[in-house]
Amino acid sequence: MKQLLILSGKGGTGKTTIASAFIRLADAKAFADCDVEAPNLHLLNHDGQKESKPYLGMKKAQIKEDLCIDCGACQRNCRFGAIDFKAKYHIDPYACEGCAVCTLVCPTNAIEMINSIDGETTIFRGNRLFSTAELNMGSGNSGKLVTEVKKNLKDNLTNEELIIIDGSPGIGCPVIASLSGVDMVLIVTEPTLSGISDMERILRTAKIFKVKTAICVNKYDTNIDLTQKIETYALAEKIAFTGVIPYDKKVVELINSRRSVVEEDFSVSRAIKKVFISVTELLSI
Amino acid sequence: MIIAVPTSTSGEKSFISENFGRCNFFYIYDTDTEIGKVYTNIYKDGQHGVGLRAAEFVLNQKADILITPRVGEKSLEMFKLSQIKIYECQNETVKDNITKFLNNELKELH
């Protein structure tokens, strides 16, 4: 069983479109969407029975009104401006960081830390296994949630050959959590200054985790010079450069009709197939 | 010597956890007494920074050896402060990994 993770750093590079295409090409029977702040993979793949569970994220402070004596010590000590007073003291759940300092300073023990429901995790079980999650507004992605999405997938696996994970954008803890247990990372980048700068940041993290890494450039023909810069960089850093994919508005048309981009034969699907073959060779499957 | 292993289920028949920081249990094995103890990882539900708590636990057990699939940057920094050696696990049970380690069949991770 091999695990392939697809990351991008910057949003909008086409990570989910490509992940979806790979799922189709590999006929993958198990995949996960770890991009939990803006999950999109389910829009293209959601056959099967759905089972959702609430996700308990961080703890947040709550004031027990009957014990509160209105002394205001909590508000004075809160460094996040999360406590206000309107007839009584009240904690703003969006601003509360969960530090629990208010529980320390409250003279009557009127404040408790409660696990808040930050979102929900979902698993689709049918011919294929698909694990995903969605966060409520104001909640952040975290290593904890990504780990849970991956765990939900693993707990339901039988004998799948290849697992594909659509990773989170960015470079922080959620990305690190998505890297555990992974055999290879494919970084989807685009030929823009911002895309390159984000790609470099992810590569640093992948290096520390000693994960096999590959790059592909999406929408490459929007800037050939920058595409070449990326290829040169990959060569110098000894990172596998698995190919380039052109830009074509047909991609959006196909996605909007909920079809995979590899269902039709055109420049983009041919290019994606080439990248897919390189990636599977690197994965030795 | 003391060997620490992050595990997914408890006991020596367990497989090694894919995650170091978010493992469900730690299996701590004393080669002198030949006794292994299981500890629940109480920090695994933290949002961030769980790897550090795991490193804290392992070092406070005075482990000489850690057998794990991988270790993050921050945890590694902590381990480097000590004499602990870290070995890369193989995809087998705890018992088999410990046996392999004692037969010098495991590779050092860092």
Place this chain on the structure above:
Amino acid sequence: MQIAVLSGKGGTGKTLVSVNLARLAKDSIYVDCDVEEPNGLLYFKIPNIEEEIVYTKYPVIDHDKCIGCRKCTNFCQFNAMAFILGKVRVFKELCHSCGGCKIVCPAKAIEEKEKEIGKIKHGYHDSTEVFSGEMVLGEESGVPIIKALLNKVENSNKTIFIDSPPGNGCSVMESIRDADYCILAAEPSIFGLYNLNMVYQLTKNFQKKVGLVINKSTDDNLIREFAAENEVKILGEIPMDLELAKINSEGNFVSQISRLGTIFEDILAQALSEVSL
């Protein structure tokens, strides 16, 4: 007056819209609140930019006074402190600067020092005043930097354009704190629609006036239908255009090209008139 530009999804055109509107508006300020990946300065190239460091606090342990009781490491909700090899170790990047450890310490062994969590760059590009926030790699939250950015412009009379972070998390919420109007950038794909709805719910929750810009616009009516159903005004549509994409990818202002400039001028005019309603 503050206008925030948001999108649920990354890569939808927040920066494209906010930098071009800021450039066209007279006497404006552009504030880049996407502190994890700020891109505004790739467009507003400013030679003598000023930098100001943003600090928060982190605990420093006096090991002579420390009695090893571990009240601090046990209290810390963020795993930013651990007791390893006989000493309390602090992991600055995980620290949320709440001050709790200092409060619980019975031996007065904890003092707070300042750590750099990011910086604010400031300068002028023609008639646009530019602020750009940047977070140090590895830090957990950009919210303190966004707060500092907004404090810099809160008493200004100029028209302020906020380039918000992507998503709908706490950084986004912070960035629209003082916004009088929110422009939602959306792309006509099912991904774009889904994420637009997420960020639209956020603006509704905070009772913000809202308008839409459709980027990479096509014949597809996904976003237009959303706008009609929710009675949200469409301020303008930016077409799918290869020349635009190339100019933008190199960090240049697409509004400099006259056929594209008029689109942004219209969006700006519409937005300004909506705010004053």
